[in-house]
Amino acid sequence: MRKLLFKSLLRSPLTEPASDDQAKLDEVASKLQRAARRRLGRSLSIREVDAGSCNACELEIHALNNAYYDLERFGLRFVASPRHADVLLVTGPVTKNMRQALERTYQATPDPKWVVAVGDCAANCGVFAASYACAGPVSAIIPVDLEVQGCPPPPIKILEGLLTLLAATNAAQAKVGA
Amino acid sequence: MAWLGEIMRQRPLDDVLRPYARVIADKDTWQSAAGRLAMGEARLLSLWAEPDAVHMALETDAALAVMSLACPGGSFPSVGRMYRPALRLERTIRDLYGLRPEGCPDDRGWLDHGRWGVRHPLGAGADAPAVGGDTYAFLTAEGPPLHQIPVGPVHAGIIEPGHFRFSANGETVVRLEERLGYVHKGIDGLMIGANLERAAKLAARVSGDSTVAYSIAFARAVEAALGLEAPRRSVWLAALMAELERLANHLGDIGAIANDASFSLLHAHCGILREQVLRTSAVCFGHRLMMDRVVPGGVAVDLSSEGAGAARALVRTIERQFPELVELYDNTTSLQDRTVATGILSPALARQYGAGGFVGRASGGSRDVRKAPGYAPYTGLAFDVPTRDQGDVDARVWVRIEEVRQSVRLVGQLLDGLPGGPVRADLSRPEFRKPTAEGLALIEGFRGDVLVWVRLDPDVNVLRCHLRDPSWFQWPLLEAAIEGNIVADFPLCNKSFNCSYSGHDL
Numbered sequence A: 001m002r003k004l005l006f007k008s009l010l011r012s013p014l015t016e017p018a019s020d021d022q023a024k025l026d027e028v029a030s031k032l033q034r035a036a037r038r039r040l041g042r043s044l045s046i047r048e049v050d051a052g053s054c055n056a057c058e059l060e061i062h063a064l065n066n067a068y069y070d071l072e073r074f075g076l077r078f079v080a081s082p083r084h085a086d087v088l089l090v091t092g093p094v095t096k097n098m099r100q101a102l103e104r105t106y107q108a109t110p111d112p113k114w115v116v117a118v119g120d121c122a123a124n125c126g127v128f129a130a131s132y133a134c135a136g137p138v139s140a141i142i143p144v145d146l147e148v149q150g151c152p153p154p155p156i157k158i159l160e161g162l163l164t165l166l167a168a169t170n171a172a173q174a175k176v177g178a
Numbered sequence B: 001m002a003w004l005g006e007i008m009r010q011r012p013l014d015d016v017l018r019p020y021a022r023v024i025a026d027k028d029t030w031q032s033a034a035g036r037l038a039m040g041e042a043r044l045l046s047l048w049a050e051p052d053a054v055h056m057a058l059e060t061d062a063a064l065a066v067m068s069l070a071c072p073g074g075s076f077p078s079v080g081r082m083y084r085p086a087l088r089l090e091r092t093i094r095d096l097y098g099l100r101p102e103g104c105p106d107d108r109g110w111l112d113h114g115r116w117g118v119r120h121p122l123g124a125g126a127d128a129p130a131v132g133g134d135t136y137a138f139l140t141a142e143g144p145p146l147h148q149i150p151v152g153p154v155h156a157g158i159i160e161p162g163h164f165r166f167s168a169n170g171e172t173v174v175r176l177e178e179r180l181g182y183v184h185k186g187i188d189g190l191m192i193g194a195n196l197e198r199a200a201k202l203a204a205r206v207s208g209d210s211t212v213a214y215s216i217a218f219a220r221a222v223e224a225a226l227g228l229e230a231p232r233r234s235v236w237l238a239a240l241m242a243e244l245e246r247l248a249n250h251l252g253d254i255g256a257i258a259n260d261a262s263f264s265l266l267h268a269h270c271g272i273l274r275e276q277v278l279r280t281s282a283v284c285f286g287h288r289l290m291m292d293r294v295v296p297g298g299v300a301v302d303l304s305s306e307g308a309g310a311a312r313a314l315v316r317t318i319e320r321q322f323p324e325l326v327e328l329y330d331n332t333t334s335l336q337d338r339t340v341a342t343g344i345l346s347p348a349l350a351r352q353y354g355a356g357g358f359v360g361r362a363s364g365g366s367r368d369v370r371k372a373p374g375y376a377p378y379t380g381l382a383f384d385v386p387t388r389d390q391g392d393v394d395a396r397v398w399v400r401i402e403e404v405r406q407s408v409r410l411v412g413q414l415l416d417g418l419p420g421g422p423v424r425a426d427l428s429r430p431e432f433r434k435p436t437a438e439g440l441a442l443i444e445g446f447r448g449d450v451l452v453w454v455r456l457d458p459d460v461n462v463l464r465c466h467l468r469d470p471s472w473f474q475w476p477l478l479e480a481a482i483e484g485n486i487v488a489d490f491p492l493c494n495k496s497f498n499c500s501y502s503g504h505d506l
Helices: A002-010 A020-040 A056-063 A099-108 A120-124 A155-177 B003-010 B027-038 B084-097 B187-191 B196-204 B208-226 B232-260 B264-285 B305-331 B333-339 B347-352 B357-361 B370-374 B393-417 B475-482 B487-497
Strands: A044-050 A076-078 A087-091 A114-118 A134-136 A146-148 B021-024 B043-050 B053-059 B064-070 B075-077 B100-102 B146-151 B163-169 B172-179 B437-445 B448-456 B462-468
Touching (some): A002 B264, A044 A155, A087 A120, A087 A155, B003 B027, B027 B064, B043 B462, B172 B475, B172 B487, B208 B232, B232 B305, B357 B448, B475 B487
Parallel strands (some): A044 A087, A087 A114
């Protein structure tokens, strides 16, 4: 283990090596940091809720935690309880069997709170539209502040979505303040 | 084990299904098959229904066949009564089609939580109103020191929803009962009448982590029904995608299991390798999870030389970095302390349920449908099926570790031997128009064998489709494996099983 730790200490960080994504990610990173700090101090807590997804969106949301995207460097982190959350990241067409659980999770999240619907299913039920078992897109059940489309959206898109949300909530707050 | 062959000789056969035989069963044959399953003389591959009939696919060492029973009275002899692994499949048939399993020991709904606004949505009398409500009688465990811990459907991590009801004596789990069905999206119903393109998309979204395996299984079932073979190059490319998917999932799982024992170093490094597999997949096939890339008749995208180069580079990276991670896992005693002898699944139980994938192969099983019955291109490739006997979390980690090595071997062979030629057959040709055609396929996904059965109409639209996730025969085993362990080890056990919620709930 020591060998591996030393090696990791000595080599340059993996967090996005030079690639096409790099410039965009840097841009996202710096904006996100500024926005998150202005709005909520140094941190923003996210609670993920799978309301009927096929699990593909969850895999890509998971990837935000890996060394390439390293979500926590922006002060963004996933939390285990909606009571600790500022943002609900909701995936899937909301199934009728999950509707109540989603509503309760929303109610358990303290104000101010935002909801991001991640993936095509969350936005419009995707291929599962018109099923007897689906209650509708996330916006039909709880208020949605932002949709991130894709099937599934790649991690960088989800990150950009979070930035957009932060920028929007900041603008709204600035207006109220003025 | 010759009994199945005997039945196939005695009973009339229906020749609509390809490539396997279908026996037209009567109640006696059906019941005797259930008895054979109970005696361990066959393995249940699946049990499914349509409004007026039930089907079961079963396998012995000598044969694989489907048995069909008409249900004119709206009922059929329960298989679960004698053979427990069929129980949840049977409860699902009752929920969706309204067919009654006679003598079924469990009256509770399974996927139907009383919230659909309709009962038996796919059955003959589909529009009876729902009974409503959310009462579910969990099995009890009684005694003064016992308490219950309800968990879910919304869990603490970024995972799928399901409910776990623990009965615990202090820290020790006395009984775990699962309640699933929360992500039931009605896929069987959506498949009815879907054209091939839409149906393939639905199949690709049954379980997102196994999208390639499901797409291959659906494509092979359709091709079998139509009597068509996909072009050779496409079959090899599909296998390449399947191995990339296996690599990504196993690497993710090994890290996640370590993470559930709070060993984040291994998680971080495995996460890096997993991300590299996903990025390589995107370079090769234009999508990180390779969704909708395998379609009936072949594959939707060809592999460029740039893609092949990226895949070769990935193989070299994993070969260089993975051994260090294995050493790290093997030599970290605090981690081993959590995984060794935790969540033991006995070989006898794994065998009874016919569990596939790493769950079965870590408990003495050796089943891998790439080897038997076997399918192209694996029949011509060199790879081993790693197994363990201990049945604990550690064994399930080791099976994954060794499968990573095997998949790396396979990716190399697939790239070396990739044949040329077209990658997609034209399914609109008139020779594929048939009165009714049925196909069945078994494909080895990362967590075990995926079964797809499909019936097509003369215009090549889907009449009925049944997709069976390997998790159906693994979820019940988790309940057994956790018994006697401490509650705090449940995440570790659950992750080592990594059953699919969406694939099971459909």
